[in-house]
Amino acid sequence: MIKIAGTFVILAAAAMLLGTPNPVAPVVTEIKTPAAPGSGEPNLAVASDGRVYMSWLEPTAPKGHVLRLSVRGLQGWSAPKTIARGANWFDSPADFPSISVLSDGTLAAHWLVMSGGPDSEAYDINIAFSKDGGTNWSKPVVPHRDGKKRQHGFLSFAPTADAKLSAIWLDGRNMPDEESGNMALMYTTVSPNGTLGQEAQIDNRVCECCSTSMTSTTEGLLAVYRDRSDKEIRDISIARFANGKWSQPEPLSKDGWEIDGCPINGPAISSNGKNVAVAWFTAPNDKPQVNLLMSSDAGKTFGTKIRVDGGNPAGRVDVVSFASGDSVVSWIERTAKGPQLQTRRFNAKGAVAPATSVSGTSGVTSGGFPRMVAAGDEIVIAWTDSAEPANVRTAVIK
Secondary structure (H helix, E strand, C coil): CCEECCCCECHHHHHHHHCCCCCCCCCEEEECCCCCCCCEEEEEEECCCCCEEEEEEEECCCCCEEEEEEEEECCEECCCEEEEEECCECCCCCCCCEEEECCCCCEEEEEEEECCCCCCCCEEEEEEEECCCCCCCCCCECCCCCCCCCEEEEEEEEECCCCCEEEEEEECCCCCECCECCEEEEEEEECCCCCECCCEEEEEEECCCCCCEEEEECCEEEEEEEECCCCCECCEEEEEEECCEECCCEECCCCCCECCCCCCCCCEEEEECCEEEEEEEECHHHCCEEEEEEECCCCCEECCCEECCCCCEEEEEEEEECCCCCEEEEEEEEECCEEEEEEEEECCCCCECCCEECCCCCCECCCCCCEEEEECCEEEEEEEECCCCCCEEEEEEC
């Protein structure tokens, strides 16, 4: 069972009782990206040697998209390479491509391809692998095997110790049509040679279009997602994979957010050894908030729930966990200057540091989902700005 101590920590009280985790203000340095005008939907992954990879989408003429890749070096981001391109891709700022690095250095990427007619929202997941740093890519693999023209998306990766990928995704195979029925959360493994593991259903009724998140701890996988009860309570649930099977999902936090429709605002989880951090957005009684839970025992138990935001968040969270037990959360805050990307650091005891504004005066696309990874003592963060045309931007936080 999940054990969560206490109920809620107010930021000021936490700071007074525990002290700030670091008296030195973070330094934010923007790094120019090679992404073209109109680019968006960035994603990040970090290799075991600390190299950071970024993927993003660019529009192509007369229609379609190209998925690009770049790696961060001493001189900034490398010249982009092309992962794949297509004219019939599913393009959404909420359900976007990703990049991952396997334990042997193999790169993996995914994107979404429409599978239904012109009025359909059905689409399939495509996963490809590269053994040479992104120059050449394998034929794409589809991880789901139901063959139905339904939604398959909101994929999350977690590399395994034996150089495979664990994958979870939202799956509409049990829905009688695209507008009714229950969305499921599914799982499988994917090898670079295209071999698929057995499919497993983690949950048979989840929120239809909130992002999922998964991480690998020293004691197995952890998956978090927005659940959906029969009474339309859409709180965050957690499930654990150990000894070859998934546990029964449990509520991570009983927020009691009743909403008759998907808020398009999923949780994020990160781990470092046995340290685990989960961040999420919720709005019970129309009171929006971003919260954080931390664990030091691989997610068996969690400490006190901590409020992260500045009072008026839009959510779109991400989180990174450090070996020290510290965590950093990113989210979008609504301000007088428009939506702003902010981060805040917490130490292992829950102490709160002041929020750091990352996106600057041009702000961030309100529907976008900034992504963040830790590389050594730095955090690399990527987002889509609110300029016209939009563009992918990145920064390093020390």
